[in-house]
Amino acid sequence: MKGIWVFNLKKWKPLLFICIASLFVASWLFIQRDHISVFTTPDGPQAFYRAENADHKIALTFNISWGEQNVLPIVNILKENDVEHATFFVSASWAETYPELVKEIADSGFHIGSHGYRYKNYTAMDDEQVIKDMRRSKQVLQELTGETPTLLRPPNGAFTTRTLALAEQQGFDIVHWSVNSYDYKNPGTAQIIDNVLNATNSGDVLMFHASDTVKQTGAALPTILKELEKRDYELATLEELMNSADATSNEVN
Template sequence: MNFFWIINGKRMKQYLIILIASFFAALIAFVESKNLEVFKTKDGEPRAIYQGEEKGKKIALTFDVSWGEKRIHEILDLLERENINDTTFFISGEWAERHPDIVEKIVKNGHEIGSLGYRYKSYTELEDAQIRKDITRAQQVIEALTGKPTRLLRPPNGAFNKTVLEIAEKLNHTIVQWSIDPNDWKNPGADQITETVISEANGGDIVLLHASDSVKQTKDALKDILDQLRSDHYTFSTVGELIANTDTKRKEIK
């Protein structure tokens, strides 16, 4: 009988070790799944940026826009009233063609422009040639309107892989993700959007916001976000300025 319990005790210990190992493996997988926007490849290979250097208290507000014109005018007007002229707008080429006057307003107000591609279709669903064509076409459209080539690319829906990274680099684009996402596109309430940004803010952060017409609460949250960040002594920066010559954060992708 004692021998039986010794054998079972050993087995129970083995099962417990396996269970603990499985738990931590699942925990790691869960954490990584929540940070799919953070990527790099091996040293010297293409990378995607999600956060700038933490030194100082600079933060980059970014706005994605791919359709509509009402919300972006409201946001641009608010930023102008608040004397903020160093945010980054990621725009789709197709939208830019329809709204050249707004593109002009973005540039005139001093903001940086990045690319969302041309048609806003997930690159992970496209063939290599289609990805190259979409990035190139968007760059041609935006450069024709602004006089400057795009260098920053936020893939549609934030979806990319190593192939997209390599294609983007060959086309002289750096993929930019984000470190704070208040999910403003879900319209969770202006207070919730503000709370998420303020509670998570750190130096070097890149904040994902939207300026398409379906996003109805970002403008209402933006004033409080600006006020609270400034009261906490943050200053605002374009993505280009934030990541220039700094130690940016990324995560390995194979």
């Protein structure tokens, strides 16, 4: 005689409830994943500089702290090459001086992040000064763009674990870089191209500058963008990279 399986709902009801609850929580976390800080860890907040397993996605970033001559030419080069995603980290004191350029960047569809208010290393300030600078930069950029900046690249890229903690308190994620074009050294167009193309891999954050101090970035960009396209790289937002499952962060003292 074959055995007959009888499902005892009363007996399995607690287990069934746990399974349903677990699925609900997992689904909620999946939906909310874009709103969870990727870089707050048991060891504290960390700075993002590249993502692992990014499926040929990279991020393009520019720092601006001085001058007006290079911004529009660089923005136009990006648009001419059909670049949809780039982040401009701007010093808020610069933004106050050139609000029309900030508007042009935003109207072109590019993201604006904070490069601090004053262009002064956070490592040379006390906590109160750093907090004041972060808050002021956020206020200025919010007033100029209508959006609250959430990404911060400290002036000169200088930060400590204390800076990371203060940035987290002010609602910022600190973004560093993994590929440095060294365009600020004005080493020549060919050298800037080599600096970028020889170092770029999936998940990288590329750093350029759009201040008047750089003289060859505009000349190098078209070749770099075309070659990256040939290599099947996709220019993504920093948020896309930051939301990658495996994120790599800097260790600082």
